[in-house]
Amino acid sequence: MKRSESDRLFEHAQTVIPGGVNSPVRAFRSVGLKPLFITKAQGAYIHDADGNAYLDYVGSWGPMILGHAHPAVVEAVRQAAGKGLSYGAPTEAEILLAEKVISAYPSVEMIRMVNSGTEATMSAVRVARAYTGRDKIIKFTGHYHGHADYLLVKAGSGATTLGIPNSAGVPQSFSEHTLLCEFNDFDTIIQITQEEYPGEIACIILEPFAGNMGFVPPVQDFLKKLRALCDREGIILIFDEVMTGFRVAKGGAQEVFSVIPDMTTFGKIIGGGMPVGAYGGKKEIMSMVAPLGSVYQAGTLSGNPLAMAAGLATLNELFKPGMYDELARTTGRLTEGIRTIAQKTGTPMTVDHCGSMFGFFFSGSPIHSYEQALACDTARFNRFFAKMLEEEIYLAPSAFEAGFVSLAHTTEDIDKTLSAFENILRFM
Numbered sequence: 387m388k389r390s391e392s393d394r395l396f397e398h399a400q401t402v403i404p405g406g407v408n409s410p411v412r413a414f415r416s417v418g419l420k421p422l423f424i425t426k427a428q429g430a431y432i433h434d435a436d437g438n439a440y441l442d443y444v445g446s447w448g449p450m451i452l453g454h455a456h457p458a459v460v461e462a463v464r465q466a467a468g469k470g471l472s473y474g475a476p477t478e479a480e481i482l483l484a485e486k487v488i489s490a491y492p493s494v495e496m497i498r499m500v501n502s503g504t505e506a507t508m509s510a511v512r513v514a515r516a517y518t519g520r521d522k523i524i525k526f527t528g529h530y531h532g533h534a535d536y537l538l539v540k541a542g543s544g545a546t547t548l549g550i551p552n553s554a555g556v557p558q559s560f561s562e563h564t565l566l567c568e569f570n571d572f573d574t575i576i577q578i579t580q581e582e583y584p585g586e587i588a589c590i591i592l593e594p595f596a597g598n599m600g601f602v603p604p605v606q607d608f609l610k611k612l613r614a615l616c617d618r619e620g621i622i623l624i625f626d627e628v629m630t631g632f633r634v635a636k637g638g639a640q641e642v643f644s645v646i647p648d649m650t651t652f653g654k655i656i657g658g659g660m661p662v663g664a665y666g667g668k669k670e671i672m673s674m675v676a677p678l679g680s681v682y683q684a685g686t687l688s689g690n691p692l693a694m695a696a697g698l699a700t701l702n703e704l705f706k707p708g709m710y711d712e713l714a715r716t717t718g719r720l721t722e723g724i725r726t727i728a729q730k731t732g733t734p735m736t737v738d739h740c741g742s743m744f745g746f747f748f749s750g751s752p753i754h755s756y757e758q759a760l761a762c763d764t765a766r767f768n769r770f771f772a773k774m775l776e777e778e779i780y781l782a783p784s785a786f787e788a789g790f791v792s793l794a795h796t797t798e799d800i801d802k803t804l805s806a807f808e809n810i811l812r813f814m
């Protein structure tokens with residue numbers, strides 16, 4: 387496969403951008419390859435600088451659920467751009483997107499738009515601390531909530547991929563209020579909230595489906611028990627649905643499990659590929675946010691008109707009848723097919739999905755924790771990733787990410803993917 391143009395661009399990029407990329411996971415470091423430089427994308431396919439086309443299961447790490455360059459989204463952004471790119475003043479589009487998101491999340495009565503998932507989670511934690519008057523927060527090892535200092539503690543995604551889950555440059559005093567629990571292990575939470583720090587925890591923030599240590603669903607009743615504990619202890623429960631929101635279901639993980647968080651963070655899909663994050667919750671909690679309340683949070687480009695247009699156009703398409711059934715059907719066909727091939731080729735693999743979010747591990751037993759995920763055969767994943775790329779299938783370049791199916795993925799695309807899986811696993 388010709389890659390000389392991507393390689394040339396990568397060499398050049400590294401002279402002016404750290405690692406040649408503007409986000410670490412894109413560097414392909416963990417899979418031991420050089421990244422592809424992308425020139426365009428359409429539907430389920432991305433195209434690199436050497437003219438190769440790949441069937442894309444990264445979807446810009448989640449936002450591109452309609453497929454790339456959906457005409458309705460492109461047209462909405464084009465129209466918005468013609469009216470000016472940014473006003474730094476309120477617009478009706480912000481009300482419309484706020485109401486559109488709220489319509490699918492009954493737990494959210496008020497919402498604030500920001501520019502990224504990181505801004506959403508750091509703001510939600512600040513509000514939870516102000517609302518409860520408490521300083522300590524609980525996060526789970528392997529969960530990733532963006533790069534706010536005090537959340538870069540045993541973080542997943544690129545932090546785990548690059549082996550720096552506790553980032554340099556974060557003073558101990560910045561993260562001393564961040565307490566760690568193990569996902570799917572309720573005992574560690576009881577111990578911290580009731581024995582070690584009773585009455586001191588402001589919030590528990592989690593990915594309701596972990597998507598940054600591979601795809602790891604919550605075990606039976608884990609979320610329900612978490613909800614009950616937070617009710618008993620006066621702790622704010624924050625569902626970080628930046629990845630799962632509008633992905634695992636229209637109403638996110640809180641719809642799938644009928645567990646209602648106090649606050650929810652969003653990103654990715656609600657921007658349709660443009661920079662948008664959001665955090666929201668009950669009116670009583672969100673009334674803490676300036677200018678209404680005393681919690682300051684701001685942003686020059688928050689609620690940007692083009693970003694609102696892209697988000698609105700994306701949700702309008704997603705909300706059409708049958709869209710989520712189609713996403714679940716396509717993804718189910720993919721994961722069922724992978725499972726069958728793993729059995730046929732005698733490959734120890736676990737495969738799982740919810741809605742159009744999926745993942746697999748090269749492991750003979752189910753994965754429920756960060757520790758188990760770390761113990762998986764990542765060397766085998768890296769070899770597999772490289773061979774899938776040769777078959778023109780573009781997976782996330784890390785064993786510690788999830789995969790995403792879009793409405794643009796066809797039955798033929800799934801069949802092509804499954805034959806690539808079989809061709810490779812037969813000989814790996």
Ligand SMILES: Cc1ncc(COP(=O)(O)O)c(CN[C@@H](CN)CCC(=O)O)c1O
Nearest residue numbers: 409447502503504530531532543628629653
């Ligand atoms: C659950 C969850 N919460 C927050 C974030 C941070 O969102 P951003 O700041 O990257 O928009 C993310 C970001 N996800 C990663 C992919 N695993 C973004 C890709 C990247 O870092 O380049 C997330 O998955």
